[in-house]
Amino acid sequence: MHKDSKIYVAGHRGMVGSAIVRKLQSEGFSNIITRTSKELDLRSQFAVDNFFQEERPAYVFLAAAKVGGIQANNTYRAEFLYDNLMIEANIIHSAYKYEVEKLMFLGSSCIYPKLAPQPLKEEYLLTGPLEPTNEPYAIAKIAGVKLCEAYRDQYGCNFISVMPTNLYGYNDNYDLSNSHVLPALIRKFHEAKEAGAPAVTVWGTGSPRREFLFADDLAQACLYLMAHYNERELVNIGTGEDITIKELALLVKEVVGFEGDLEFDTSKPDGTPRKLMDVSKLHRAGFKHSTSLSEGIALAYADFKNKFVEV
Numbered sequence: 001m002h003k004d005s006k007i008y009v010a011g012h013r014g015m016v017g018s019a020i021v022r023k024l025q026s027e028g029f030s031n032i033i034t035r036t037s038k039e040l041d042l043r044s045q046f047a048v049d050n051f052f053q054e055e056r057p058a059y060v061f062l063a064a065a066k067v068g069g070i071q072a073n074n075t076y077r078a079e080f081l082y083d084n085l086m087i088e089a090n091i092i093h094s095a096y097k098y099e100v101e102k103l104m105f106l107g108s109s110c111i112y113p114k115l116a117p118q119p120l121k122e123e124y125l126l127t128g129p130l131e132p133t134n135e136p137y138a139i140a141k142i143a144g145v146k147l148c149e150a151y152r153d154q155y156g157c158n159f160i161s162v163m164p165t166n167l168y169g170y171n172d173n174y175d176l177s178n179s180h181v182l183p184a185l186i187r188k189f190h191e192a193k194e195a196g197a198p199a200v201t202v203w204g205t206g207s208p209r210r211e212f213l214f215a216d217d218l219a220q221a222c223l224y225l226m227a228h229y230n231e232r233e234l235v236n237i238g239t240g241e242d243i244t245i246k247e248l249a250l251l252v253k254e255v256v257g258f259e260g261d262l263e264f265d266t267s268k269p270d271g272t273p274r275k276l277m278d279v280s281k282l283h284r285a286g287f288k289h290s291t292s293l294s295e296g297i298a299l300a301y302a303d304f305k306n307k308f309v310e311v
């Protein structure tokens, strides 16, 4: 990727896409193109084809998707499958048709079987049943991986797939019904502290384990792999460390400064018991994350207060 290469970041207003754009800009890439979903609905084959025909990007980061936490995935099952299949199929096919030099597809750690051995190695893909709450999203993401492989096999396209672990950071979604756990906990503890509430409700049993990566570290990994990784096999992106949801809640509670109790709502699903990434391939490729979980939560909480809390 040269500093003046034309680079399309799909999903640039999202948490990940905005982190990728910031990283590209800070490294001096000057020819970044973006479209909001209003300007270009990536589910439309016609619109996506026209866009690629006119713009002819040389590099594509595919970070646009229908995204959400466990409840959103389980509720909007049709959109999580349909939107994601359409977005990926349209962009990947157009990238082939209009001779994109390299494309990076972002999947997710939920593509691995629910009860796969831990840590999750890349080769565990398609070795067992998926977690039911996010099966539609996972099936779409697996289709994206297979599209990249198929266009590489048949047409020699340099399309690579990366699988990020659970992410958090700047520009996260703080909607309590649809968000992921970390932004939800930041908001819940903040609001409970402000209201002087006695307790915060945490979904599920608190026993599932999750791994969390700061989105700016993910963006740095994406730029690094775009520059250095050209293989067919997917690559996990994570920290290689996980904690229980209860431990996470206690950490967020401390960062926010809430002094009440935790309550567990076991009518809500736990989801996958554990999805710890094996990051040895990423480390061998030459990349390691730099933001610790407590540092990252403090940065995310500051961003939340900046955007959503009146002073």
Ligand SMILES: NC(=O)C1=CN([C@@H]2O[C@H](COP(=O)(O)OP(=O)(O)OC[C@H]3O[C@@H](n4cnc5c(N)ncnc54)[C@H](OP(=O)(O)O)[C@@H]3O)[C@@H](O)[C@H]2O)C=CC1
Binding pocket: 010, 011, 012, 013, 014, 015, 016, 017, 035, 036, 037, 038, 040, 041, 042, 043, 062, 063, 064, 065, 066, 067, 083, 087, 106, 107, 108, 109, 164, 165, 166, 167, 168, 171, 172, 173, 180
């Ligand atoms: N967040 C996480 O924990 C994880 C995320 N990922 C993956 O990382 C990628 C980015 O996720 P994240 O940044 O968190 O998601 P966000 O929800 O923050 O952002 C998604 C972006 O996709 C765009 N988008 C959605 N639908 C369409 C559409 N029909 N047409 C055009 N654009 C669309 C939105 O554009 P607009 O704002 O213009 O509407 C939005 O900016 C996704 O592929 C996701 O699967 C993987 C693992 C974990």
Ligand SMILES: C[C@H]1O[C@H](OP(=O)(O)OP(=O)(O)OC[C@H]2O[C@@H](n3cnc4c(=O)[nH]c(N)nc43)[C@H](O)[C@@H]2O)[C@@H](O)[C@@H](O)C1=O
Binding pocket: 068, 069, 070, 071, 073, 108, 109, 110, 133, 134, 137, 165, 166, 167, 178, 179, 180, 181, 182, 184, 185, 201, 202, 203, 204, 208, 210, 245, 268, 269, 270, 271, 272
């Ligand atoms: C990134 C990943 O995100 C999704 O999977 P998930 O990891 O299960 O997502 P989550 O962040 O929403 O929850 C993690 C854990 O945390 C618990 N939990 C507690 N309290 C809250 C809470 O208040 N909100 C939420 N959302 N979860 C909570 C929750 O019950 C669960 O046990 C996938 O659907 C899939 O799309 C995907 O790829």
